[in-house]
Amino acid sequence: MRLCLIVALSLLSFIAFTLQAPASAQDDASLPAGFLDQPDIFPVGVWLQDPENAVRFKAIGINFYAGLWDGPTERQLKQLQAAKMPVFAPQNDLALGKRYNDIIAGWMMPDEPDNAQTRAGGGLGPPVLPDDLIHLYRTMKERDPNRPILLNLGQGVAWDQWHGRGTRTNHPEDYEDYVKAADILSFDIYPITHPDGGIRGRLDYVARGVDRLIGWTDGAKPVWSVIEASRVSSAHILPTGDQVRNLVWLSIIHGAEGIIYFVHQFTPGFVEASLLENDPLRAAVKAINQRLQNLAGVLKSESLPGVVSIEPNAESDNAVSALVKQDDCHLYIFTGSLSKFSTEVQFGIQDGVDTGHVEVLDEARVLPLVESSFRDNFGPYATHLYKISRSKPGCE
Template sequence: MADDRGTSRRRFLTLAAGTAIASGVAPVASARTAGMAGAPTSPTSPTERGGPMAPDPYARWENGPCPRPDPAYFPIGVWLQDPALAPQYQQAGINLYVGLWQGPTEEQLTTLAGYGMSVLADQNDVGLGREAAGPLVGWTQMDEPDNAQPLPGGGYGPPVDPAVIADRYHRMVSADRTRPVLLNLGRGVADDDWIGRGPDASLDDYPKYVGGADIVSFDVYPVADGLPLWLVAKGLDRLRAWCGRDKIIWNFVETTNISGNNQVTPHQFRAEVWMSLIHGSRGILYFVHRFAPEFDAARLLHDPQMLAAVTATNALIHRLAPVLNRPSLPGAVEVTGSDAAVPIDTMVKRLTGVTYVFAVAMRDASTVGHFVLGGAAAGASRVEVVAEDRTVAVSRGRFSDAFDGYGVHIYRIVHPR
């Protein structure tokens, strides 16, 4: 996930601490350049999008993120932030911290407990000694082990052996079976041209890596690194294929320029989030740091435009969580676009007599989507476009709607009685 502009989260640790770090990625540039508009979208069938939906996926861990059934729970997290900032993140709709600097410490956990903010952190004696009712709801693995690792004499060597991650996982579970273990992987999950994985790396490593966690996430920052946004969807499709039904998948989404001149816009941000959800992510994690032109570990909180976009998106996710947590419906909608070069990916859910169609244009070009509804929704006469204060007419189960490049629409269809 890094290049010579320093988009690696590990570079943040170096800048913040001024010390050597245990692992990292080579400072190299992506081989991807221009000509992305016609690249194929990820191969997921529209009937599969949304992922395999296990009811109450966190209920297996009595001290996990949501041990009791709650259809309204959806994890939205932020990485490596000061516990004192928890109230500001809660106001933005964030309900989870991931990682604690040089922690967890008693002070950090006490502060988070006082604010009612849950956290996943490294497994240490402090965390293991905390009472079950505390804020600690899971453990974090070594971050981005699939990236090239720094060598003692300088330079970078191969990624971490997946067997090491599997062994760490078994030891962590042996120490505490009541909380899940999160493993975050890097840009190589989605970007086949990413050379930051180092020598001897292979895609065949990934099915082995995912065996080292209960929750598996990955990060790719398309805007910051000059990549197409659809890599977010491609990476999630791969994670679902590697993880199967037994593991939960999450992913990171960019919110800042990180270190270069490419600042993600609210429109791009929204597209990345809804691509993630449509392609099966069960948790959204935000990267909120900025390294340059000046370092700001909580840049999101200091960018009013992006903070407003993140807050609005989070509010909509929480509002729709009971829908998002429902199983996806195969064959419930068909969609074709006016421009074959701009696929429209969809996910369909149903809750109490209402069908929801989540749709995103997967390229940065406009198109018109032509939808054909199936099942109980086919007899509806109109479609409400959620959070847009408008409706679309339906005739014989068909409707059309315009999409900007990377546009997102969510349709709510009340079944006729």
């Protein structure tokens, strides 16, 4: 991500490869469906990490790699294969071959093409033209029509005034075309450690970016959210486990179908896998990931619009939103606030659950459910996950 001075993928090398190398689209009907098709697996990745740490990342619930630095190389793919860690990789002849079919989950487009691009002779030029990116996407699909292509976009997705877009700052309409250049879309903005005082601390910008990507695609493509889980470039701010959890769940509540953690640290010194070196944050991320996998089947089920009503404490306070799901015996209400102020909310359930109680997951709390209604308090940008048992035959 260019904010962190990482040029993860070179657009020029991609174009050179796609234009000069012979076409090698994969026709192997035995290609594995991959983890994305599994109903009980929620995609949780890590951005641009060395495969030598794949086993350690797997131990905290990471189930794919997004990108490979200066790769993919033989060493990288062998290490990922040994760890049984899927990867979204740049396309090259090695990765397009059949030897690593079991771990190539998909392909990566060049990172943040919507940002100003480095000129060959120095300085910055305009972003990549959407038409050029769409052409590259089509060429990559010709090489392998079976695997999805992931495109990560920059913070202009959520923040129109991001000056890193150069001449295209304040032009959000560009994204209506950028989103055509991928099968899966992600974006990154890091509000906890952000250097701009107007963005720093505004966790709602992550939800805003998810909303906008879903809107630009009419909900037709999966959207993933890149979440900061390191200092990034801040010497004085380290995200807490609660903040990371809120970012993850705000993303999901607003429609994200996958999570990618950004764990590089650049200040006061460079640490590529800084999350693995921070015991409290690593433990918190592991717990978040465990909850995501525990609820994977629920999260991948159909949503239930109109089942839950939200009545804020004040008429002007409509900051809390909800994602409603179910399994055979439970109703789940995943809720989050986009406000920096605390608020109280009353939830009403329309599908006739019995009077009883509401379990608040991960918080060791139980709320009374009276006449299909309950109340709860939300701190700034807080998220709460509610689980309500149903009285049905076969359900205890």
